[in-house]
Amino acid sequence: MEALGWWGVPLAVLGGAIRASTPFLFVSLGECLTQKSGRINLGLEGTLVMGAMSGYGIAYLTGWPWLGVVVAGSSGMALGALHGVVCSRPRVNDIAVGIALMLFGLGLAFYLGKPFIQPKAPRLPAIDLGWWSSSPQVRAALEVNVLFIVGAVLAPALLWALNHARWGLAVRAVGDSADAARAMGYPVNRVRLLSTVAGGFLAGIGGSFLSLYYPGSWNEALSSGQGLMAVALVIFARWDPVLCFFAALLFGGAGALGPALQSVGITWGYYLFNAAPYVLTLLIMIATSSTRRTLIGAPGELSVTK
Amino acid sequence: MRPLGGKPRGAAEALIIPAGALAVSLILFGIFVAFAGANPLAVYRTIYRGAFGSWFSWQNTLQRAAPLMLTALCTALPAQVGLIVIGGEGALVIGAVATVAMAAVLPGVPPPAVVAAMLLAGMGAGGLWIALAGGLRHYRGVNETISSLLLNYIAIALMNHLVTGPMRDPAIVHRPSSWHVGEPNMIGLIPGMDVHWGLVFGVVACAVTWVLMEHTVFGFGARVVGGNTRAARIAGLSVGRLALITCFIAGAAAGLAGMTEIAAVHGRASSSLVAGYGYTGILVAFLARQNPLAVIPVAILLGGIEASGGLMQRWHDLPDATVLVVRGIIFLVILASEPLYGRFRIFQQRTA
Numbered sequence: 001m002e003a004l005g006w007w008g009v010p011l012a013v014l015g016g017a018i019r020a021s022t023p024f025l026f027v028s029l030g031e032c033l034t035q036k037s038g039r040i041n042l043g044l045e046g047t048l049v050m051g052a053m054s055g056y057g058i059a060y061l062t063g064w065p066w067l068g069v070v071v072a073g074s075s076g077m078a079l080g081a082l083h084g085v086v087c088s089r090p091r092v093n094d095i096a097v098g099i100a101l102m103l104f105g106l107g108l109a110f111y112l113g114k115p116f117i118q119p120k121a122p123r124l125p126a127i128d129l130g131w132w133s134s135s136p137q138v139r140a141a142l143e144v145n146v147l148f149i150v151g152a153v154l155a156p157a158l159l160w161a162l163n164h165a166r167w168g169l170a171v172r173a174v175g176d177s178a179d180a181a182r183a184m185g186y187p188v189n190r191v192r193l194l195s196t197v198a199g200g201f202l203a204g205i206g207g208s209f210l211s212l213y214y215p216g217s218w219n220e221a222l223s224s225g226q227g228l229m230a231v232a233l234v235i236f237a238r239w240d241p242v243l244c245f246f247a248a249l250l251f252g253g254a255g256a257l258g259p260a261l262q263s264v265g266i267t268w269g270y271y272l273f274n275a276a277p278y279v280l281t282l283l284i285m286i287a288t289s290s291t292r293r294t295l296i297g298a299p300g301e302l303s304v305t306k
Numbered sequence: 307m308r309p310l311g312g313k314p315r316g317a318a319e320a321l322i323i324p325a326g327a328l329a330v331s332l333i334l335f336g337i338f339v340a341f342a343g344a345n346p347l348a349v350y351r352t353i354y355r356g357a358f359g360s361w362f363s364w365q366n367t368l369q370r371a372a373p374l375m376l377t378a379l380c381t382a383l384p385a386q387v388g389l390i391v392i393g394g395e396g397a398l399v400i401g402a403v404a405t406v407a408m409a410a411v412l413p414g415v416p417p418p419a420v421v422a423a424m425l426l427a428g429m430g431a432g433g434l435w436i437a438l439a440g441g442l443r444h445y446r447g448v449n450e451t452i453s454s455l456l457l458n459y460i461a462i463a464l465m466n467h468l469v470t471g472p473m474r475d476p477a478i479v480h481r482p483s484s485w486h487v488g489e490p491n492m493i494g495l496i497p498g499m500d501v502h503w504g505l506v507f508g509v510v511a512c513a514v515t516w517v518l519m520e521h522t523v524f525g526f527g528a529r530v531v532g533g534n535t536r537a538a539r540i541a542g543l544s545v546g547r548l549a550l551i552t553c554f555i556a557g558a559a560a561g562l563a564g565m566t567e568i569a570a571v572h573g574r575a576s577s578s579l580v581a582g583y584g585y586t587g588i589l590v591a592f593l594a595r596q597n598p599l600a601v602i603p604v605a606i607l608l609g610g611i612e613a614s615g616g617l618m619q620r621w622h623d624l625p626d627a628t629v630l631v632v633r634g635i636i637f638l639v640i641l642a643s644e645p646l647y648g649r650f651r652i653f654q655q656r657t658a
Contacts (some may be wrong), residue, residue, distance in 0.1 A: 005648045089645045097641050104634025110627030275463030291447035304449040
């Protein structure tokens with residue numbers, strides 16, 4: 001650390017941004033898709049933890065971490081389907097179902113995950129983009145996981161699909177006005193169900209990153225609310241998948257601030273710096289919300305912005 | 307049509323549908339534990355024995371129900387004005403921290419005065435915390451569900467900061483904790499029972515807020531706001547004031563739960579305050595259909611299920627997270643039963 005001194009802080013924040021942003025990225029892309037269809041799924045925190053547990057368990061039992069990623073996505077799909085089906089019934093509040101699903105997902109993950117706290121599962125491989133540097137800090141910061149790259153490609157792809165693909169237009173039509181979409185012949189509930197299932201799939205994969213790469217273990221305190229923060233992150237990113245990518249980097253970096261400062265000897269306020277992403281989200285929501293108009297880019301059917 | 311349950315069409319309907327949903331959840335849970343190799347009927351019996359089977363388990367249940375009543379009010383009261391607040395956990399923590407701080411600035415003051423000051427501090431801090439979410443909603447249009455959720459995390463981080471730094475008691479090694487409020491300032495147990503005073507606070511708070519919401523001009527105004535904000539504004543009601551006061555009372559209830567956790571249980575603030583009472587309280591509020599009076603029996607029921615967790619672990623070798631699974635199943639089934647209201651002819655009021 002002596003060689004870098006204070007430069008270690010921004011470098012660690014950058015490294016942290018790349019490492020810690022992946023779960024944010026996947027959950028927020030999934031949530032973005034779900035919210036675009038006019039529903040909000042607050043239960044992605046439960047989905048994330050369930051994905052982390054199931055991915056870790058499968059990777060440990062089979063020795064294939066990538067199979068764990070697939071299973072994590074599938075368990076996320078199952079929870080997403082549960083949300084979609086319950087919300088399809090009349091007069092059911094999607095926010096309340098999300099809270100219920102969060103509690104259920106966490107409970108189920110802790111219940112089934114008990115045997116996997118001790119054993120060590122194989123980790124996902126990383127790509128070393130810092131090979132050119134002799135500094136171990138630079139190399140550590142630029143060690144990039146494949147999932148991060150997948151997410152970085154997925155973000156513009158999702159943006160393109162929402163604007164140009166047929167299913168993307170269907171999602172947006174349903175999200176902006178259920179009545180208009182119904183008149184155009186779109187099956188509103190089915191589109192929303194599928195968007196929530198796809199959102200759950202992505203959130204589950206985000207969870208598998210937590211347990212299979214960074215921090216790379218399974219325990220009950222694995223998630224620090226990334227799944228919940230991603231909901232606010234989507235609003236912050238104005239329902240734009242590419243902006244979600246940058247917002248995820250920002251949130252990942254903000255979360256790395258506390259540990260980075262601690263590594264150069266600043267231990268004061270460690271927990272306060274840990275709260276940085278939450279405070280940031282709240283401040284951004286205060287700055288951008290208004291009582292007079294709905295947010296620019298907000299899906300018209302979304303309950304939290306109506 | 308009120309957005310969050312609200313006034314049921316008939317008392318029988320409001321009783322039978324949740325009871326039916328509860329029965330369905332228990333059946334689903336039975337299937338679930340059967341997969342884990344446990345006998346569902348034996349597990350049901352264990353839940354009953356652990357929750358209500360003896361005076362000992364009743365006391366355990368009531369002890370857990372007390373904070374649930376108070377945190378449930380934190381969701382049930384804002385629901386009357388049409389807000390979904392889920393910040394009970396944060397308000398509880400903030401109320402607890404304020405309680406400890408208040409006791410610390412009053413050394414040498416007679417205990418009854420300190421207890422009164424701690425009550426005001428805990429309720430005031432919790433009230434302001436949730437009023438902040440309500441105010442942001444009213445003045446800035448910030449969604450109260452998300453802001454109250456973020457405030458939970460901020461409150462917990464703030465407490466962790468204080469108990470590891472400025473308020474830390476260095477004598478406690480195993481878990482960073484604040485100073486103790488002082489043995490004479492502890493409020494202790496209800497005479498003749500092994501249950502602390504939080505139960506009385508909880509029951510009184512539920513009864514008082516029920517009267518406030520159902521039988522006063524203020525409560526009527528608040529429910530009009532919840533039913534139709536625009537109509538309330540046209541009728542000349544000060545929507546913001548009603549919403550903010552309701553949020554303050556809601557937060558004060560959760561803050562009171564934090565105060566009793568300090569002054570009757572822990573004596574000092576630490577991470578053991580973050581026990582999920584706030585989140586179970588949300589479930590209690592929804593199960594009680596946001597009715598403050600119905601919160602009392604529902605909190606006892608949920609408190610009972612939590613109290614039986616230890617026995618389930620010991621007798622059936624089920625993990626301690628089993629209670630969380632039951633809680634999640636009940637919550638989902640209750641919400642899924644929402645469309646059933648008004649569907650059964652026998653519940654409809656007969657018109658001549």
